[in-house]
Amino acid sequence: MLQLKNITKRYGKFLAVNDLSFTAEEGKILGIIGPNGAGKSTTIRIVMDVLKPDSGEILLDGKPFCDGDTDLMGYLPEERGLYKKQTVAGMLTYLGELKGMNKSDCDKQIDYWLNKFGLSEWKNSKLENLSKGMSQKIQFISAVMHSPKIIFLDEPFSGLDPVSSDELMKVIKELKDKGLIILFSTHVMETAEIICDHIIMLNHGNKILDGTINDIRSQFGNNMLTLDFNGDYTFLNSIKGIIDVKPRGNQLNITFEKDTDIDNLIVTIVNKAHENGCKISGLKVDNPSLHSIFVSIAGKPASEDIQTTKNL
Numbered sequence: 096m097l098q099l100k101n102i103t104k105r106y107g108k109f110l111a112v113n114d115l116s117f118t119a120e121e122g123k124i125l126g127i128i129g130p131n132g133a134g135k136s137t138t139i140r141i142v143m144d145v146l147k148p149d150s151g152e153i154l155l156d157g158k159p160f161c162d163g164d165t166d167l168m169g170y171l172p173e174e175r176g177l178y179k180k181q182t183v184a185g186m187l188t189y190l191g192e193l194k195g196m197n198k199s200d201c202d203k204q205i206d207y208w209l210n211k212f213g214l215s216e217w218k219n220s221k222l223e224n225l226s227k228g229m230s231q232k233i234q235f236i237s238a239v240m241h242s243p244k245i246i247f248l249d250e251p252f253s254g255l256d257p258v259s260s261d262e263l264m265k266v267i268k269e270l271k272d273k274g275l276i277i278l279f280s281t282h283v284m285e286t287a288e289i290i291c292d293h294i295i296m297l298n299h300g301n302k303i304l305d306g307t308i309n310d311i312r313s314q315f316g317n318n319m320l321t322l323d324f325n326g327d328y329t330f331l332n333s334i335k336g337i338i339d340v341k342p343r344g345n346q347l348n349i350t351f352e353k354d355t356d357i358d359n360l361i362v363t364i365v366n367k368a369h370e371n372g373c374k375i376s377g378l379k380v381d382n383p384s385l386h387s388i389f390v391s392i393a394g395k396p397a398s399e400d401i402q403t404t405k406n407l
Contacts, residue, residue, distance in 0.1 A: 102151035111137040113300040124277040126291035130393040133297040169243035173250045179223040194241035204240040245276040284386035312382035319381045320349040326373030
């Protein structure tokens with residue numbers, strides 16, 4: 096497993112990462128989430144050994160992380176970086192050799208992965224001739240073709256259509272089943288809920304959430320209703336206790352205050368809907384989504400972060 100222990104990093108007086116510890120286990124996908132400026136990029140660079148922490152240590156299988164361990168890692172950055180004038184095979188061979196692969200192994204892995212993504216016919220094409228989605232798949236292949244033990248995926252589904260996203264999701268789960276350590280960073284909370292086994296959330300350099308999706312949701316209690324709804328829902332905003340109403344297709348996600356009497360709230364909603372000529376065909380009480388938890392925490396000042404962690 097990969098362990099970060101009490102990692103701290105400052106840029107001058109600015110505290111980018113504050114006493115951060117977490118464990119990423121093999122065969123698991125660890126999601127690292129947080130708003131812009133939360134410390135995710137700095138954490139990624141420290142894990143990748145691009146930056147050195149001011150204090151703390153990184154352990155791989157219980158041993159201190161060393162220079163040679165970087166070849167055991169694969170990285171898909173959020174900002175893509177392919178040489179557009181190179182061919183697909185030439186680019187992948189170059190990147191594979193940087194990770195210590197020989198030409199023969201590169202050829203085998205290139206053929207395997209291009210076939211897996213249905214891109215074999217583009218092997219000798221220049222990258223500038225590929226679509227954005229194709230380029231994204233090539234970048235992913237570059238991160239995994241050297242058979243790393245750890246892969247770090249930063250917004251891997253960006254630019255992909257739904258079919259390609261499902262295809263990539265399947266491949267990521269296959270790698271997970273093979274026992275890889277997978278670190279996953281995204282701003283799309285719905286994706287994190289689907290793919291991650293464990294979540295940590297950073298804010299203002301502090302770790303403020305650490306647990307499974309179910310653990311995190313249960314800590315925040317039942318404060319969301321999902322309605323199958325038809326009609327004008329604006330009347331809901333005037334009902335006491337309701338904090339937020341978000342339409343999602345034919346459904347409404349209603350967030351309400353924690354101390355709200357749920358039974359009375361449901362009765363009020365049903366009665367008001369009837370008065371306004373609206374139809375409710377389904378209703379259920381949900382744990383809050385990761386998205387709503389993220390939004391509720393991300394806006395807090397730094398002084399409240401440590402208290403949030405203690406409460407969890």
